[in-house]
Amino acid sequence: MRLLSQFGQAGEQGQQRKMPHRHPMVPVGRNCVGQGIQSLPREEDPRIAPSNVDIDQFIPQIVSYGEGMTKRSKTAETAPAFRASGLTKVYGEGRTAVHALRGVDMEIPRGEIVVLLGPSGSGKSTLLNILGGLDRPTDGTAHFADTCLTDMDDAGLTLYRRNHVGFVFQFYNLMPSLTAEENVELVTEIARNPMAAGEALSLVGLGERRNHFPAQLSGGEQQRVAIARAVAKQPEVLFCDEPTGALDSTTGRAVLRVLRDVNDRLGTTILIITHAAATAAMADRVIRFADGGILEVTVNKTRVDPEELVW
Ligand SMILES: Nc1ncnc2c1ncn2[C@@H]1O[C@H](COP(=O)(O)OP(=O)(O)OP(=O)(O)O)[C@@H](O)[C@H]1O
């Protein structure tokens, strides 16, 4: 059963962009009450997951569109990419407890570029890690389409990360002894429905540099390899935590252009955490964080091209 083959059109906010109909999910159950308080082992790498398992055995609620589509999966088709309700995260206990998220309610429509802004320590990465299945909330619920993430066991979250989401971090985490193409192949070899590594590198403008090692690439180029690696498995969602944080503004704009292209061409929902406030102008939606909560959500009528951003 393949999940990622079907694309369709959607015209949210009046824009006719290619959107994927790629959330073939139906509800897990009614008890999505966010009881999961244990954290995933820190040493677990989101890019490494069991390669010999069929996700459908673990998450039978995931069904494909087209033939055999059920009423419930139609509901999933129109569900937002993410919904969070009362999302709370407390690190530690008692007087030393840190309230990283204080009951966050939000919705992220699919196919959007969403920029998260906010001061250091305001909870942005904590939210991203929970939506990305890297961490669990102390309380509250989070849904990916119609599937409750906060009810999933560790095996389910591993497969969720492996099959549905890609991560891009500030530091590129490339294997120095592997070429750009081999770095991307690390992911395509275990993904369910990958594009070819060369195709992913072409998408980020590095088709000609596939045989270069990370040390032979600039910072911006290395970040583009990291994006190619995240995109190659054709995830529905890309989580980017300060993807331009280590780059100068010119190189940063080039990296943001790649993210925009991924959104335009593949319809991937993209969440970008950044301290470069100007990035907000390229987003469909801007979420401003402060002190573990959402201060403001702004929907942009038009999106500025990354090349136009100044910071
Ligand atoms: N594993 C942890 N243990 C204890 N406290 C943590 C942990 N992770 C994050 N925190 C705390 O939770 C709060 C929110 O952190 P978070 O990383 O989400 O902030 P952020 O908005 O991403 O900040 P920045 O912009 O600096 O990356 C901070 O006070 C941080 O110190």
Ligand SMILES: [Mg+2]
């Ligand atoms: Mg952070």
